Amino acid sequence: MKVLAISGSPRPQGNTYHLLQEALQVLAREGLETEYLSLHDKDVRPCLACLKCAKDKNRCAQEDDFMPVFTAMGRADGLIVGSPVYFGSATPNLMALLDRAGYVARMGDNVFARKAGTPIVVARRAGVNFTYAQLLFFFIIMGMVVPGSTYWPIAYGKDPGEVVKDEEGMKTVATLAENLAWLMKKLAG
Numbered sequence: 315m316k317v318l319a320i321s322g323s324p325r326p327q328g329n330t331y332h333l334l335q336e337a338l339q340v341l342a343r344e345g346l347e348t349e350y351l352s353l354h355d356k357d358v359r360p361c362l363a364c365l366k367c368a369k370d371k372n373r374c375a376q377e378d379d380f381m382p383v384f385t386a387m388g389r390a391d392g393l394i395v396g397s398p399v400y401f402g403s404a405t406p407n408l409m410a411l412l413d414r415a416g417y418v419a420r421m422g423d424n425v426f427a428r429k430a431g432t433p434i435v436v437a438r439r440a441g442v443n444f445t446y447a448q449l450l451f452f453f454i455i456m457g458m459v460v461p462g463s464t465y466w467p468i469a470y471g472k473d474p475g476e477v478v479k480d481e482e483g484m485k486t487v488a489t490l491a492e493n494l495a496w497l498m499k500k501l502a503g
């Protein structure tokens with residue numbers, strides 16, 4: 315079983331990266347296969363609402379980096395998306411991916427249904443709960459199953475790497491990853 319973690323931060327090794335690595339390390343310890351992907355070097359543009367995905371199933375007609383990312387998402391048994399808070403929201407990089415992945419999945423084979431997954435969010439100061447909720451909407455409308463932790467999976471930090479000093483945030487993410495591993499094993503039956 316594989317878990318894919320996707321960072322929606324434009325920073326290659328920012329705070330989102332550190333939180334996702336923490337989660338993936340725990341998942342690997344729990345015996346799961348892991349994959350990490352960052353959108354910082356990907357060209358994933360917003361949805362054009364062309365609805366070509368309604369005819370050409372499981373495909374997006376835009377020629378950018380979307381399809382390889384979507385294919386990796388579809389192949390994974392579990393999905394984590396991480397985002398910094400930008401003006402109270404997830405990054406446009408991540409939302410462009412999720413809008414298109416959601417529509418292509420919905421018009422096609424519903425690749426996310428009944429898979430497990432969770433968002434993880436980081437901010438300097440505020441907007442974490444809104445952004446976590448914003449991302450949860452994707453998981454829920456896709457029919458996914460979302461584990462919890464000892465707190466909402468949010469953490470604080472400003473400059474790259476600062477988040478590792480947020481002990482509670484790091485611990486919350488580690489427990490979240492343990493719960494995700496537990497859930498995936500249960501779902502695999």
Ligand SMILES: Cc1cc2nc3c(=O)[nH]c(=O)nc-3n(C[C@H](O)[C@H](O)[C@H](O)COP(=O)(O)O)c2cc1C
Nearest residue numbers: 323328329330398399400401402437438439440472
């Ligand atoms: C354009 C922009 C908008 C931001 N908006 C917020 C915000 O609304 N609330 C907040 O607490 N931090 C905000 N921040 C700070 C980032 O969320 C914070 O630095 C975070 O740790 C960055 O994560 P990263 O290193 O993974 O990119 C903003 C940063 C940028 C660049």
